[in-house]
Amino acid sequence: MEKLEIVKLFLSNGLQLTPQVLERLFQNQEIIDKILEFAKQRGAIIIDENLLEECLRDLKMETRLEIKVVYPEEIREFSVEDVARVLKERFNILSTILQENNKLQNLTSLSRVKRLKKGEEATVIGMIKDKTTYSVSIEDFTSHETIQLDAKVVEKLFYDDVVAIKMRREDEKLVGDKIFYPSLSFFRRQTLPESEVIVSHSEIKVGKEVFELAENEVARVYIGGFKLFIINSKVIEKYTREDEKSIDVLISLIERRHLNPSFFLSRKLYKKDLFLLDEIPDTLIVTHAAEPLYKPYKGINIFFLPEGREVRVKEKRIE
């Protein structure tokens, strides 16, 4: 069964599932009927992990904890059209997230911006295509335009960023007043793994199981419903300017929902773009960091991990 089907099944029985429970049921579908029955008997409305555990204990059952490590698959031969396709896909996903997460007023497409009269305001969503000291050029699927911005704001934008810009017409020029990023909700709760997960540069230990970690720019680790993303600090360094701290740069990349936005800097095409945060990790580990650091941010536990050290994810410690 697909996840949607599982959700529909439980909904039709007046039951809701938490995302973690859904993941576990998806991976252990043989227990679905038993959980359904148990929950109905209990008169539950929401099935969370506590209820799931109780049911399993009752039934003297265990679920398998599936651990999956996903590495990026590089496409070694690609054309300009392939790149355009990837960028368009990215634009689709991030512009949707932008609209969901921000209250954008007077949203319009770039082709209509030409009709704006002096003093009129609008908000547009586009991908950054060019930059000068005081302006950016952005593109959506209808057109492209140049918008004047403060030099300090332009400095913080990266090529291939997808942003919304609130702007107004001033004589011949379009002047940007505010930038919106796809962003994350403030209301995300922290999630920790059920058992301790220890991550070093070369391996992951989950309970008694040990998995080798291959060196990559990025990787995703799924431990049951728990999501752990790993990224090499060299990626972040590409976007770090003078006097900037790596953690601040990483947070700004998270807000963009893309950890390696500028294609001309990444120069690699992947089958699935693991840098694109279509999913939000519970924990994000930056490997090969200069100094250890832990910082929680909007429900994500961020660790900067130097070589030779390891992260204890549940305890939120670096050793």
Next chain:
Amino acid sequence: MRVSFQLLDADYVMLNSFPTVRLFGKTKEGESVCVLYEGYLPYFYFIPAKSREEVEEILKKEFGSLIVRVEEVERYESIGFRENKTRMIKVYLTDPSKVPRVREFIAARNLATKIFEADILFKYRFMADFNIFGMRWYVAEGKEIRTSEIKTRKIIIADKIEEEEGLMNAPFKVLSLDIETTAKEGKPDSKKDRIIMISLAFNPPYKDKTSLVLVGKPTKAGDDILIFKDERSMLEELLRIIDSYDPDFIVGYNINSFDLPFLRRRFEENKLPSLLGRANDKPLLSKKIREDRYRNHILGRVIVDVYEIIKEMAEKGLIRLKRYSLDDVGRFLIGEGKVEVKHSKIGEIWEKGGNEEILKLIEYSRRDAVLTLRIFLEKRLIEKYIELSKICGLLLQDVLDEGEAAKIESLLLREFNKRGFVLPNKPDNKEMLKRKEERETKGFKGATVLEPKVGLYTTPIVYLDFKSMYPTIYINFNICPTTWVVDERDQNVIVSPYGVKFVRPEIRRGVIPQIVEFLINERDRIKKEMKKEKNEEIKFLLDAKQEALKRMANAFYGYTGYVRGRLYVLDIANSITSYGRYYLETTKKLVESTNRDWEVIYGDTDSIMVKVKANSIEEAFEIGKNIENTVNEYYKGKMTVKIESVFQSFLIIAKKRYAGIAVELEEGKKKEKLVMKGIETVRKDWCGLTEKVLSKVLDFLLREKSIESAINYVKSVIRELEEGKVNIEDLIITKSLSRNLHEYKGVQPHVELVKKMMKRSPEKVPMVGDRVNFVIVAGPELVSKRAEDPEYVIEKGLKIDTKYYIENQILPPIERIFEAVGIKRSVLFSNGRQTSLTSLQIQRNHSETKEEKSVELSDFENFVCQKCGRVYFSLPFSARCYECNGEIAFSFNGAVSSVVKKSI
């Protein structure tokens, strides 16, 4: 006995449980003097919540003999007009240091509804009551005494102190001081590092010596080199020299934040008292006020930090340099710099250097003291501060160290008290919060700046100034906290454009209007005197005086809006700026309605610029006179404008950003000068080429009045850059390595370069304190990682990143200038099409590699249009060029392909 002296410093001591004021000064004969005054007590005022008797009883019960007297008096409150005085209590104490305690007790016990003047420093309380001003001349009559506590040549207990006339200053002694330490890397640590040398320079000479270097280790001695076995004995000798020479001024370069705090600490470590002043009971005082900034006080002497004065001049635009090191400032101001010794090598030379190297180090150290002294004396840095001290009353050290508000409040205290007014205390935290909230709700409207008509003007522009606009506003409209109407009265009031009322001068003449009127009139009188004066020295001092008077008069403008001020009244501050706005806007309308050929192109606070139709500068001056008369007749003397100059060419970029060639008429002669506001021509993160280009562009626009020449020049520079014809010296960017590498956060070009050099050529590695020269070379990594040593670049034939220099160095400063004259950046790049920067280069590369168009690429660095050569760092969705709709391909090292095939 009578002694005449110029007042340098003051303090008090407790003798026999009562305060004795000490005034330190210098006589005309060059002797240091200390005048003691006994019998003066500290006091303050409050509006009591109970009867005088009750208050006295409570205070005496709590504080006993500390309370000398509790009097009932009548005084005017300063904030808000009240016809009658208010009943107040004046309480006298025996000990000034206990005033805060008594004040807090009164507040805590609700014995008062308001407290006044309970936070005035005792020395200034005394000086205000006795009408004593810093740096003025006084005659003290009294008895000469001797005491080992005070080190001045003469000590007098005075019965009487009276002011005497005196324009000339006493023959001051100036000592310049500089220290060197053993710190090997990083910032010197006063706990661990020792002083190895102390250099002193004297004016006048000390025992026929103009300089001395104290050296803390055995080495070849010289006439003006004194050798000591260790740091302690060196410090002891310093104390002896200072006592013996008895300087009035101790100067240095960054002496406040480095030499003196370091010295104080070393005195402590060596268990020596740092008695550098003119009394044995007060050592050197060194207080940290901010990270890396200290305030120091040496009793009886004045500390002058030449670096701080130079920085103040830079902030006012009187001096513009890339860096303000002693070397740079010395070369600029007096044509002489430091002795060349790498700062990072000092420790090594001291430990292991031979005689010759140590001697060079000694000369290096000596030069620092001598150079600072020369700058101080030759540029006559102190005179304007001396005049300020004489006007506002603050002691010279506080004139140097404190802000404008302190100067104003010193004057206010005297003038308000004279007229029966008392000043409120400085605001506490609660009051500050209230004021900040008020500013947020009501808002504080600053001075008006008219929207400029941006562009380049090659016809004359007349620049007119309102004569002392803000002081005149105070006077004309009787604006003062003492005239501010706080009740419902409607009669005999003046209403500001902001809607705030002030009583008319017939009811009460405001104190601040009286003060500023005096300052303006006095300035006018001094200027007339200057015109008649033949003696150059007197003329110089008069000029310093009139400058100080102008500064004081203008300083009142922002004072009532200063949140930490005693007399802060937001309504008054807003009223003043509303009048300023009224005058500026009214004058603009008047000028433009009088004559169609008169166009106001800009106005800022108290000046306007008018474009006129004139065929010559002389004609423009005549027209300007016409405008002057028109405006002055309209205001009927209430406000006056005057022509400052005529710009023969004028470029205005934005509000507060303009440049022009101004012509002034002085005694019938024309004087030309380049005026720049808000446009920097030097910045420390610019390379030499940027400064050259900016200066040249301004020159073409303003002197040659040719936009085309400016454009062609910039194009030629870009071309030369791309062709590698620019001298690498002009591309060098310099940054100081101010701390250890691991202390840097983030990625910085000069730090990354040092890391590379550590691996590559450790013998050449710059150390902390050294300056790092670098250029940016081409490559795919982040800019900071592409910083390279210029010598290495030449040696290895590396390519310069021309895009970086165009985008980050040359374009930013000149883009705005060109935009102001209607030139888009695309015009600056070859064929005038809206092409991106490096398309020239790519076009050239592209045409060179046309035959290899279908080469296989194993990587790419950006995208390029195969038709017009435009470069993209982000691929358009359509994979086609925005400009020409050509097909876009990958580009790598000049080669292009529509496919990338990466090797495994």
